[in-house]
Amino acid sequence: MERLGKAAPLLLAPVLALVGLVAVGDPSVWLTLTVAGLAMGLMIFIMASGLTVVFGLMDVINFGHGAFVSVGAFVGFTVLAWLSGWTQNPAVVLNLAAVFLAILASMAVTGALGLAFERVIVKPVYGHHLKQILVTMGGLIVAQQLIHVVWGPDAIHVARPPSLQGSFIIGEAAIEKYRMLAVAIGLVLFVAMRHVLRATKLGLLVRAGVENGEMVEALGYRINRLFLLVFMAGSALAGLGGIMWGLYQETITAHMGSEIMVLVFVVVIIGGLGSIEGCFIGALLVGLLSNYMAFMAPKVALVSTIALMVGVLMWRPQGLYPVVKAK
Amino acid sequence: MIDTLLSGDRPHSRPLALLLIAIGLCLAFAPFLFPGTKPLDTAARICIFIVLVASYDLLLGYTGIVSFAHTMFFGIGAYGVALALGSLGASFLAILVGVLAGTAVSCALALAIGLFSLRVKAIFFAMVTLAVASAFAVLVSQLSSITGGEDGLTYRIPRELTPAFRLTDMRLFDVRIDGRLLAYYLVFFSALVLFLIMLRIVNSPFGTTLKAVRDNAFRAEAIGYRVVLYRTTATVLSAAMASLAGALLAIWIRYTGPATTLSMEIMIDILLMVVIGGMGTMYGAVIGASLFILAQTYLQSLMASAEAATRGMPLLPDLVAPERWLLWLGTLFILSVYFFPDGIVGRLRNRG
Numbered sequence: 001m002e003r004l005g006k007a008a009p010l011l012l013a014p015v016l017a018l019v020g021l022v023a024v025g026d027p028s029v030w031l032t033l034t035v036a037g038l039a040m041g042l043m044i045f046i047m048a049s050g051l052t053v054v055f056g057l058m059d060v061i062n063f064g065h066g067a068f069v070s071v072g073a074f075v076g077f078t079v080l081a082w083l084s085g086w087t088q089n090p091a092v093v094l095n096l097a098a099v100f101l102a103i104l105a106s107m108a109v110t111g112a113l114g115l116a117f118e119r120v121i122v123k124p125v126y127g128h129h130l131k132q133i134l135v136t137m138g139g140l141i142v143a144q145q146l147i148h149v150v151w152g153p154d155a156i157h158v159a160r161p162p163s164l165q166g167s168f169i170i171g172e173a174a175i176e177k178y179r180m181l182a183v184a185i186g187l188v189l190f191v192a193m194r195h196v197l198r199a200t201k202l203g204l205l206v207r208a209g210v211e212n213g214e215m216v217e218a219l220g221y222r223i224n225r226l227f228l229l230v231f232m233a234g235s236a237l238a239g240l241g242g243i244m245w246g247l248y249q250e251t252i253t254a255h256m257g258s259e260i261m262v263l264v265f266v267v268v269i270i271g272g273l274g275s276i277e278g279c280f281i282g283a284l285l286v287g288l289l290s291n292y293m294a295f296m297a298p299k300v301a302l303v304s305t306i307a308l309m310v311g312v313l314m315w316r317p318q319g320l321y322p323v324v325k326a327k
Numbered sequence: 328m329i330d331t332l333l334s335g336d337r338p339h340s341r342p343l344a345l346l347l348i349a350i351g352l353c354l355a356f357a358p359f360l361f362p363g364t365k366p367l368d369t370a371a372r373i374c375i376f377i378v379l380v381a382s383y384d385l386l387l388g389y390t391g392i393v394s395f396a397h398t399m400f401f402g403i404g405a406y407g408v409a410l411a412l413g414s415l416g417a418s419f420l421a422i423l424v425g426v427l428a429g430t431a432v433s434c435a436l437a438l439a440i441g442l443f444s445l446r447v448k449a450i451f452f453a454m455v456t457l458a459v460a461s462a463f464a465v466l467v468s469q470l471s472s473i474t475g476g477e478d479g480l481t482y483r484i485p486r487e488l489t490p491a492f493r494l495t496d497m498r499l500f501d502v503r504i505d506g507r508l509l510a511y512y513l514v515f516f517s518a519l520v521l522f523l524i525m526l527r528i529v530n531s532p533f534g535t536t537l538k539a540v541r542d543n544a545f546r547a548e549a550i551g552y553r554v555v556l557y558r559t560t561a562t563v564l565s566a567a568m569a570s571l572a573g574a575l576l577a578i579w580i581r582y583t584g585p586a587t588t589l590s591m592e593i594m595i596d597i598l599l600m601v602v603i604g605g606m607g608t609m610y611g612a613v614i615g616a617s618l619f620i621l622a623q624t625y626l627q628s629l630m631a632s633a634e635a636a637t638r639g640m641p642l643l644p645d646l647v648a649p650e651r652w653l654l655w656l657g658t659l660f661i662l663s664v665y666f667f668p669d670g671i672v673g674r675l676r677n678r679g
Contacts, residue, residue: 055450061450061453061454063453121661124665125664125665129449129450130387130391130393130449131664131668132450133393133449133450133453134393134598134602134660134664135661135664135665137595137598138657138658138660138661138664139657139661141595141653141654141656141657141660142654142657142658142661144653145651145653145654145657146654148650148651148654149646149651149654153650258591259461261457262457262458262461262462265454265455265457265458266458268454269451269454269455269458273450273451298469299466299469299470300466300469302461302462302465302466303462303465303466305462306458306459306462309455309458310443313443313444
């Protein structure tokens with residue numbers, strides 16, 4: 001019974017997909033929606049994973065996380081604009097290389113920004129939740145305004161490279177190529193993250209830090225370094241999520257980060273603060289549900305994810321996989 | 328007498344007292360001191376935001392809870408009045424119905440959110456309210472058949488409150504006694520009464536318990552106070568006050584839309600006003616709201632001239648453009664959380 005209880009959250013996403021199949025009715029439409037939902041869910045997972053690990057390890061929720069998403073998207077789009085020779089060429093290799101370089105650039109910039117953010121804004125308020133929320137919110141405001149200063153106040157529109165436009169046709173279902181790429185990147189990242197956390201010394205330290213930071217410190221590891229490293233990694237992941245989300249929408253604004261943060265928070269809450277696995281399941285649930293609802297009842301799509309969150313919290317008040325500190 | 332009105336919570340600082348008296352007098356005689364439409368509008372906004380910010384301070388400063396759903400309750404109050412005036416016609420009865428309905432909905436929603444998410448960490452509540460408030464804002468703009476969507480609602484208010492109405496033909500200090508003046512004093516006195524009620528609440532035994540919960544929830548629980556109960560009550564009270572402020576706004580500007588009531592910008596403005604004015608002091612709300620709205624109305628034109636003066640220099644014009652004023656406020660906000668957590672009021676009190 002206890003093992004069933006532990007495994008139950010794993011079944012949620014497949015169950016939701018099945019319910020979606022019944023509700024949507026048409027299998028090819030369902031396939032399109034499901035792939036779209038998985039792509040959206042995995043992109044949200046990329047953004048949310050950094051946030052949730054940072055919370056698990058340092059007991060900090062960064063309300064300015066959305067700023068990294070926006071900055072990542074803007075940096076990535078700037079690089080793509082520089083490489084316009086590659087992005088307008090129909091060759092797949094050049095297109096992917098351009099996207100890859102843009103991703104690297106935005107992850108580098110947001111990682112560096114994360115370093116500055118942690119040192120300047122978050123570090124003085126460790127252990128003080130109220131101030132953390134206020135200060136990181138202030139950081140978000142300032143970062144958004146700085147984006148306006150650097151890139152101008154208007155939304156920027158950039159088309160995806162030609163080989164990422166269009167869709168594959170499977171049977172009667174059309175599946176956008178870019179969504180497949182997003183699913184692939186998201187899955188690879190999840191597997192890699194799990195590997196790092198489960199099988200490397202760094203991951204061991206991070207997990208131990210989540211359990212009991214003081215003990216890790218007492219054993220002679222510099223937990224502050226670990227904090228900083230994880231914060232930077234989380235910021236870089238937000239930047240990655242930002243450019244992927246920007247390419248998905250093909251339009252970027254300074255506020256895109258804080259808008260997507262609503263879904264990111266819902267995902268983190270559903271998963272249980274601090275839990276990577278919970279975050280993964282939560283992201284898939286939110287992605288799938290939003291896409292099914294956007295098809296069936298577009299006006300209430302966002303409300304349905306809130307309803308999902310309420311439902312999960314009624315069942316498990318601390319999320320699917322609660323972590324010790326989230327009490 | 329004054330002690331009873333202020334519930335024994337004196338300013339405890341001479342400069343602060345003088346500042347408060349000055350603000351109070353300016354607001355009370357605004358139509359006579361500063362004739363014209365824009366100053367009167369600014370004064371009414373200050374009154375409304377004092378109530379709104381004070382009600383947020385009840386939550387943030389006195390109970391130590393961060394909520395991002397305060398504009399949602401503000402909006403519910405405004406939409407309550409707007410919808411009632413739209414469907415029942417321009418009467419005072421409609422306003423009353425709208426106010427009661429809006430406040431009831433706000434209280435119910437606040438109770439639900441509170442019971443749900445106040446058991447766990449403060450961070451949790453902040454995240455849940457952020458999500459719920461955004462979903463609510465999207466819902467309001469989607470259900471355009473009821474709420475008018477992004478365009479919002481315009482409606483007529485009772486004739487007695489419009490500029491066309493004349494109470495007498497006599498002029499008082501060269502100011503016409505018209506409906507606009509009556510509407511201003513309706514806003515002013517409602518705001519005054521609501522503010523004094525909140526001052527009463529925070530200085531009651533209940534308010535003292537809230538502070539105990541804020542400072543050490545564990546100890547308060549151990550002494551025998553039901554922490555969840557107190558936090559939830561504070562949430563509901565502050566939601567009710569926010570809706571009443573929203574109702575005042577709806578009456579004053581005769582328009583209700585997402586941009587004026589529900590947007591995240593307003594939520595950030597409220598946060599800035601509370602922190603800069605001083606958390607955990609009702610007077611901080613008065614100072615914060617007055618300064619902020621005056622700055623919003625008049626400082627931006629100053630920034631525009633600064634932009635014009637620095638034109639041609641690299642980067643600088645972009646930094647001082649009036650659209651960028653949130654950049655400076657955000658920086659000020661972070662600095663004040665670090666260095667002046669008690670805000671302006673705390674500073675003034677420490678000096679005295």
